[in-house]
Amino acid sequence: MDIDPFEVVTVEMNWTDLDQPYVKRLTRLRLGELLMQLDDMAAQTEAEQEN
Numbered sequence: 001m002d003i004d005p006f007e008v009v010t011v012e013m014n015w016t017d018l019d020q021p022y023v024k025r026l027t028r029l030r031l032g033e034l035l036m037q038l039d040d041m042a043a044q045t046e047a048e049q050e051n
Helices: 028-050
Strands: 008-013 022-027
Touching (some): 008 028, 022 028
Antiparallel strands (some): 008 022
């Protein structure tokens, strides 16, 4: 099964500090790019905490 990178998906973020869930519609391609950026940020944070 092929995944369409331009398919629009809905992402919902919800945690206790939010008054209401944050909902965003974006393409699978953009979602993948954002997840890669978050992964890079986490790795950078971890490296800085080790020093």
